[in-house]
Each structure stands twice: as C-alpha cells, then as structure tokens.
Amino acid sequence: MSAIALSGADFLREHLRARLTLVLLIVIPALFVLASASVLGEFASALGGSVAGDSASALGAGWAAAFLAGALGFFQISSSREADRRLALAGMGASRVAVGRIFASVVLGVLISVVAFLALLLSAGIAHPAHTFVAILIFSLTYIGIGTLVGSFVSGALEGSLTVAFIFLIDAFSGPGMSDSGGIAQVMPTRKAADVLIDAGAGMGSPVSDWIAVGLITLGALALAATAFWLSARPRSA
C-alpha cells in the first residue's frame, strides 16, 4: 500500500513539479469563477435557462474543478500504466494496485476541490459552504472517474484530452439552468451535482433524494475508475 502511496506521490510530484502547473491549478479556477459570476447568468438566459448570481459562480467553480479533475484522471492512468502492470506482476496484484490508485485519485480530487472552493470563497463568498464544498468535490470525483475511463480506452495524450474536453463541454452545455432541461441533459453525469451546487450557491438546502443520487453517481464513477485501473494493471497474456 505504501508503494502505491509513494507512486501516487511521485505522480503528483512529476506533474505538479512544473511551477506553472501549480500556478495554473490555482489561477484557472479563480478566473473561471470570476468569469462565471459575470457572464453565466446572461449565457444561461440565452440558452433558455436561468441561473442567478451566486449560483452562477458556484457552478463555475464546479466546472473548473471538473475539467481539472478530468484531465488529471486521464494523465494519471495513462502515465502509470506500465508501472502499475509491473507492480501487479511483482506480487501486489491488480486489485490492490487499483485500490491504491483510487485512493490517490480521491486525494487528488479533494485537492482540486479545495482549490476551486477557495477560489469561490475569495472571489464571490459562499452562502452554504459545507454543501458547496461537497458538491464541488462530487464534480471532481465524478470527473476523475470519467478521465480515468477515457484513459483506459484512449492512449494518445492529444486524443485523450480532446475526449475529456468533449465530454466536459457536452455536460456543461446541457447542465441545469443552462438550457430548458430536455432529453440528454437528464443523463449527464453531473446533472444532480449541478442541481445541488446551484441550490447551495443560492443558500438553500437540497432534498435528500438529490444527495442520495449524487452519492450513488460518485460511487459509480469511482467504481468504474477502479475497474479501469484494475484492467490496465492486469498482466497481458501476450
């Protein structure tokens, strides 16, 4: 287990070592939140939906966290594939490797969420901090799952980032408040999380059913990611 923790830390160090990456990790959510606060309301009404001021900023933080997490999830699995396979062969077994990786992913998701949350707190203020943080965390974790899944099917860095971007844009475009609901919007992974985030941003609570739905979706995303890690760590027969 400590080996996985070490390699997770290695991954973090490798990718976040570039100072610019760290700076971007902080600056992007902040800018996105600010931009969302000023334009999201107008944008939403242009699409036939409606999102009020604070909810708009909260949504911006959620989406910033989502894309960051998705890209991170993708690069994590694509860079660790070889190492994971060797670890599994060396005796750790694919299951333990997968668990370790998911653990590392959750930590990363929390880090990203903290950054987005702070960006929101400092630039717009938050009416319902606890709910907001959890909702942002769910965005992050769901997208770590999505990014990991993409990474298990797609190997090229360019294709992978484009695929994550593609999924993200469809999801964001059809989010609640963005358009007047409609078919595809209902099945998007972050639909429920966005509902909760909008409510939290407006200072309201959310119905228990929403929380349960959100919890299930997150667990589902992480389970899929764990499966992806497990599949990629399994030794090849060839």
Add this chain to the structure above:
Amino acid sequence: MTGTGPILRAEGVEKGFRRGVPPRRRRIEVLKGASLEVRRGELVGLVGENGSGKSTLMKVIVGLLERDAGPVELDGKLGYCPQIPLLWEKLTVAEHFELFARAYALDPAAAGRASSDLLDELQFERYRNYRIEDLSGGTRQKLNLALALMHSPNLLLLDEPYSGFDWETYLRFWEMSERRRDEGMGILIVSHFLSERERLDRIYELRDGRCVES
C-alpha cells in the same frame, strides 16, 4: 581510419543540476571532473551505482546535455543508443530506418543494405512493417540499437542497451559488439552488470562524480 589517437576523449567533465524551488533551491553536482577515453577496437565499460551519473556522462558526450566544464573530443562518426528507446509510436520499423537513413545522409542503396543486414543480425526481420506501438520492449530495443549502427559509426555509445532482451538476443548482442570491436569500432557501454567484466577490455567506474579505471 584517421589517426591512432583515441576516438573519444573526455577530460574533467563537470555537470550539475539545480533542484528544488527557492528558497530551498540547491545545486547537485553529478559529474565532478570525469575523464575517460575510448580507443579504436576497444570495448570499454562504464559502471557505477544507480544515480552515479553514468547516463548523465553519456548524454554529455553525445550532446544531449550541455556540460559545465571539461572538453569532449570526438574523432569520427558517433552512434548513440539511448537507455529508453525514443521512437515514434505510429511509424513502422521500416519507416524509422528510412528517416534515419536520410538523417545520416546515406544513399538509398547503402541504407537498404544496412537495414537488411541489421534486421537479419538482430533477428527482427519479420517486424519490418510493424508499428512501434505493436512491438514488445525487447524488439523496440533491437530497433533502437540498429538505428545507432546504421551508418557504421567509428564510436558506439550504448546506454544499458539490452533491457528487454531474452537470453539468446543478449548473447547475440555481445557477439555483434565483439565482432565490431575486432573490426576497429570503439564501443563505450554503460552497464551495471558485474558479470560482464570479462567481456570488456577496460572498465571505468563512476564514483563520486569521477571516473576511476579499474
């Protein structure tokens, strides 16, 4: 063959790296005056602990890294086989030979002969039209080695060249190297296998950033 002097001479090479973020930024000196030479018809080994700077010295000699001090003199053509095969995933073995043939300015006939001979010698002819992404680690390394030999260099620099080789290929690799050494090529090989010492004419050990001939 030009003179009778060494093909490669490195004298007091120094190389350091900056690590960390200010205010904890520090400088790590990896090479602190490393000297070595390789003559024609010699198989020279460069050994040392992991992290001793073997790859760094190799990269400085090849020109991938800029050294801080110490001249490196080369008399002849250089062939370099890096530790990690740097290849293009989507291109085939044949296409790699084509690209490098052009880089080395070999005419098509010579290039064709060289690639066929190497494919045969290293026994991976059947993979000629396979893309790199479809090859095993061992086969990629064979290509890696072949690309370094295509233009019949006078000096061959090998950075742990046999990772992924099976036993037979490993033996064949040594036959190849010894044959070329006998024909006059100078070969510098980075290794951390002590069991190979008998195969080598001379050995340098990189210790504390300096080369000690043992």
Add this chain to the structure above:
Amino acid sequence: MNGRAAIATRMGFREQLRRPLLLVLLVAVPFLFISWSFAITEPNPRLITLPGGEQILTTMREIHGAIMVPITVGFLAGLIGLFVVQSALETDRRLVLAGYSPGEAIAPRLAVMVSATLIVLAVSFAVTAIDYIPESWGPFVVGNLLAGLIYGLIGAIAGALVGRLGGAYLMFFLPMLDIGVAQNPMFFDGDPQGWATLLPGYGPTRVLIDGAFSQGFEATGPLLVALLWLAALSVAVVVLLRRSLR
C-alpha cells in the same frame, strides 16, 4: 523542400493519419458544438457594436453560433500545437543528433499543426453555413484562420515550456476565457474592455465579427494587431524550438 524535411513531413502526416480517433474528433467536435450552439440558443434580440462603431441588431443565436467557431478552433488548435510539439521534442532530438538541422525537424511539425487547424476550420465553416451565412465571408474566414494559427502557436510554445497537464489546462481554458468570455459580444455592449484588447483573441475576434455581421470592412486596426501577434508568436516558436532541439 530538401530531402530531409520532405521525408520528415511525410512521416509526420502519416503519424497523425494513423490516429483515427483524432481525425474523428477533429471533425466531430466542431460539427457538434457549432451546430449545437445554433440549435439551443434562443433568438433573443441583441444590439452589438461592430468595429468602426456601427451598431446592428442581431440575435443571441447568431452571435453564439458565430463565436463558437473561433472558440472551437482556438482550443482545438491550441491542444494540437501543445501535444504535437511535446512529443516531437522528445523524439525529434534523436533525428537532430543523427544529422537533421533543428529547422528540418521543426518545419514538418508546424506543417502538421497548420494542416490540422485547416481541417478544423473547413469543417467549422461548412457547419456554420448550414445555419447562418456571414455577411462577408472574407473577414470571417481570415479572422478564424488567425484565431487558429495564433492559438496553435501558443500551444506550441506551451508544449516546449510546460508539462502535459498544465499545458492541457492552459490551452483549454485560455481560448474559453479569452474568446468565449472577454471577446464575446453576447456579454458586453460596445467594444471589448481595455484589458481584453491585450489578449490574443482580440484581433481575430473583431475581424470575424465584422465579417459575420457587416458587408463592409472596418476592422483594419484589429487585423493589424492580429498579424502582429502572429508574427511575434511565429518568431518565438522558431527560436524556442531551435533552442530545445540543439
């Protein structure tokens, strides 16, 4: 073109053509997002100010559709530039060691980048034309071409200076925030605010807005700004890549 550059270019294109998913995405992403913007945006009336000061009444739908083109082209070209250059720097150094000059190794990569950008542009224009015909195609095409080239070059610079993760963040969010928010007439009245004029998307966006909504051409200033950006970035890319491949 000399032999080495020619063969490297041929190989560079072959490499990309062997990535079916990439080709699908290069067509699907612009197709989906541009046609979707037209489809889901309400035709709410909006008054916008064109370069030159003329004000015209159009709809949010038309603005959104029109602005979606440079946003899509921008982030696609940016990500392409980023990753093409990144992977090239790792492996092309070996070619340089073997005898290529840095220029012979760089030019093919830039050719691949520009070609991919042109594909995205072509698809984007075709899709746009289904829902909306720009008042004058000339500036609309030129503006978008400049957006793609400028962001492609920024991506290339990011590829040489930044890691994959940071680069992916940058090249995705920068075009979104620049063209999608700061330069987007859906969100402000009049001309873009002071600091927005300093962003790379300023020049190209004003030019293409002019082309989208007016028959005349009043965006000479922004056009020059865009060309300056293009020239400066081209020089920067060449210098940076030569240094990295030395």
